[in-house]
Amino acid sequence: MNEMLALLNQHPTLLAMWGALALHWLLPVPASIHPLHTWQQIAVQLALRVNKDTDTPRQRTLSGALAWATMWLTVLILLVAFYQLVWFDSLFHLVLLWVALGWKESRRFSQQFIQAYSREDKNSCREQLALALNRKTDNLSLLGLGKACAETQLLSYGRQVAAVLFWFAIAGGFGAILYRLAVSLARCWSPSRSQYRYFGLPAVRVLAALDIVPLRLLAIVVSLGKNSQAAFRGLREQGEHWQLPGPGWLLTATGHKLQLALGGPAIYDTSKMERPRLGGRIAPAALHLSQIDSLLQQRLWCWVAMQSLLMFLMGSLL
Template sequence: MTTSAFIASLTTNSSLLALWGALLLHWLLPIPHQLHPLRIWQRLALLIATRVNHPHESYSQRLLAGYLAWALMWVTTLVLLVAINQLVWYSTLFQLTLLWLALDWHHTADLSRQFNHAYNRHDKDHCRQLLAPHINRNTAVLSLLGLGKAGAETIILSYGRHVVGVLFWYAISGGIGAILYRLAISLARAWSPTRTQYAVFGYPAIRIVAIIDIVPLRLLALLISVGHNSRAVIQGLRQQGEHWHLPGPGWLLVAIGHKLTLSLGGPAIYNNIKMQRPRLGGKITPAALHIAQIQHLITQRLYVWIVVESLLLYFFCGVL
């Protein structure tokens, strides 16, 4: 293939152009977390829940309400996005915009940097303030070591879901698939069963996320296992990979825990109730140095992921 033919194949590959364009736009023009449209989506989810989630109803009624509410929001959005895609003049730009909205790489990197800085200064109040919007756990009672573990888990899963999961579903079903994945993640976050009022109503949302999460997060876990300590990571996945309550996040936490010999998981307090979670990984409690190592490790693997995905999009959406 000549150089001109190669360049022509790149410029006509709309999926690849939208991917690179969205990544570039995401870093040049990141959407502030407070102004992100997904916050409106979460508020709408909470409003709908107040109307259809009634604690006095039976278990089956609340479970059914959870499925119907999820379908109302997610399926309606799917229909609207498909209809809009048929009407827009330039579909590539539409797909690029949706992927740009779905990605959250910049904010996760910023959270990692700020948390690491505060944790290194032993500033517990700032650490709690940074984590509070991202987790349902009671951060007020966490010690400095507990904050380190919670921060490490939050950063790991945020990269896994808000970057790798988004890119995976973009490769499968374009920008519409990427944004719908993020919307599903947001519903699971808003209706988390760890909150008392959503103990039954939120099960459908979390079960659906467990299904759509499992492939991208496990692929990322396998990618992380490559290189240093690979034997320990594979052994850890065999021994602990299925212990976590969600199969995708479990593999990812185990992989990084054994890769860096970090202790993750363990008991956590939700709504002043102590919940027993399995302990994953190694024996070292995350410190500021380890937060930086997590950031460096995942960033390296993200670059590899993007290169591999770009090659796949080039060959399967461009040349073939």
């Protein structure tokens, strides 16, 4: 027993990860008091001050880059300053990962939407998606709602769980929370909204760079198992068609694995955006949304197991 405790004490980062996961499932941070909620409000207020309609597109893009750097680097400096005061490094990283994780939130959204979708409750489905998307949901049909939910499920699990854990493995709690802050800025300043068409470009580009490795790794993990040949063939044929390289792989792999039709046109503000069609030909129904949820749950626990093993082996070698 003592030898086991001693062995675990040699891997404090791994213990912090499992502690954060347990705390997240037992005691998730309420959305009303979540630090990311305050962060998004600050981002909106900052954009109102520096994103001016009278500026040229180049000036607005530069303003967006400077605003992004100001907010992100300010948090980084504060975290480094607080880190000098902590007594237990592992506890500090545990808390940051606990705040950064959104696994239970993603799971709750998925289950609630599937219940409403199975009842064909369009109003409830549209309200739930309106909180999660930057798109107009008022006129979405049942087919459109199903496709939008499938995409939301995949990107939510990918970004709020897999990518957070990936960056935690790379840079500890700093990596996890700073990645989630980058996700929030890209969402707040999404170029799909007319007022952020140029201002939000730097935030989206940074997030795209941060997403490439973790979301593509998750796409590979999702592709394994049943229908793996179809999933990998889809990645070869359509993996690079999506606007963003990380999300494109994840949507393509899942769409081909389950033969679901994803992507296609979407309305942002008042503009219709022509997006590539990915995956198979089956329109997502409640059953398929449940399959996506179950598939991602299984694959994410596999991700946790594999990452735990790698962190354990790397810790033993160092």
